Amino acid sequence: MSDEVAIAFDHVSKEYHVDSAIPGGVKELVLHLPSHLRRLREREPLRVLNDVSFEIRRGQCVSFIGRNGAGKSTTLGLIAGVIRPSSGTVVARGRICPLLELGAGFHHELSGRDNIVLNGVLLGMTRAEVRERMDQIIAFSELGRLIDQPLRTYSSGMIARLGFSVAVHLEPDILLVDEALSVGDEAFQEKCVDRMKAFMEDDVTMVYVSHALNTVEEISDRVFLLDQGHLIAQGAPHEVVEEYHQRLGVTSHAAGPKDAKSEPQPATKSQAA
């Protein structure tokens, strides 16, 4: 682990206009033009990340936890650079590789081998680079002879293995994992966790999002707790997970005290600075 900063969020907020896709399409828009224009002008943005600041050092493994809709995937999207913050700045250094959900970036008619090339190139490798790593990727996936069968004959766990194998052989500087491991069997999950630990020694920064709090505690150096777009706690895995457990009971039946809760946490910023 080094002192170098790999990812930095500086007062980042993200707002969505919930209905920016015109639901009825062009026809609707033309038929009801005035009312649509009025609605577009008056719509209230939904603030899904609210003034979030943190820094992640190179080689760290951090996890984001929080309830559904807390803003975890949005945070990963900002790190990956696929979405832009509405305000604030996001810095992420080096090659970023997201671990995709099941089957994304694959085609079910192609063989495992062809899919490795497709997926690797989509994730940023050139074809030559994929070919160099082909044997390693196949070996890591443990798919053996099945690698030349079409993907549609694979089980979901096998597809997940293939995806993970490609992603980890990309030599990323930052690996983003959003609940992608849950379909592999126990042995493979174990292997992935081991690989992630090896990564940390390799100076790979890993950002992990999961509801599997055991794994979170096991692999993370630091854990961030998000609640309705606010970063409400960060620190040692055990403590933050504990805090999450405590708050879970409270937040589940009270929307009101949310602001009161997120206020006494400016420690977030001073810690990050």
Add this chain to the structure above:
Amino acid sequence: MSTATGNISGGRATTASGPLSHRRVRHYVDLVTVLVAKEFRVRYKSTVLGYAWSVMHPLAFALVFCFIFSFMSKFEVENYIIYLIAGLFPWQCLSNSIVGANFYFLGNSSLIKKVKFDRAALVTAGVLNEIIHFAVSIPVVMLFMLWYGHLPSLAWLWLVPMLVAVQMAMAIGLCLIVATCNLFFRDLERLTTIAMHLMFYVTPIIYPENVLPAEYRWTLWANPFAPLIRCWHGLFYYGEFPATAFLGAVLWAGAMLAIGYGVYRALVWRFAEIV
């Protein structure tokens, strides 16, 4: 501190090390290659049948039109079947890519949501795919020409690739517009299908342009497809190279490419939010 590779802006590829590095170009080419290869594997699981299908469709149309118009048309075109084929094959390519463009981005939503690759590659690959289909059907066109005693000329060796390139630029421009807009208005597919149907009859594809009354001739220049199709007719049917039509086709293709790229660049940063 935050000097090196910030990633705040939308359109850049994750892997880009320099603004337009050699690696980035290399990667774009590989990306398009892999995407086209994928389409081909899937579509041509059986090569012979796949090829037959892509040739059959325009051919069937040509035969039907030829048959119907042979006893009801008001215009006389010698070797009408060749005229039809010369226009229908490139039209099929244009129309397939433009209607298909609705799903070039929408059909890859899970990727667009998570991976920061160059999204324009999806459009380039989609169009290239149709262009290849068109290119491999050109021998069929030539076969018909030979049958009716039209001889291909040597100039084809550079005229055909040049026209194909113009057609590709035009298709990429239009497809960028369609693919981008369909993310925002999801019902564009029906609209483009209808539009392409209308354009099929508005453009002189199955009739010669001289059947148009003089006061409507200006539409030939206002229609982005007309000069291009005129070029294909020129090459395959009239056995000449229509320089003015070619100029028109190049101008339209350039304009479409510029507009398409502009629309794409302006909106690409929102793709991941909206898909």
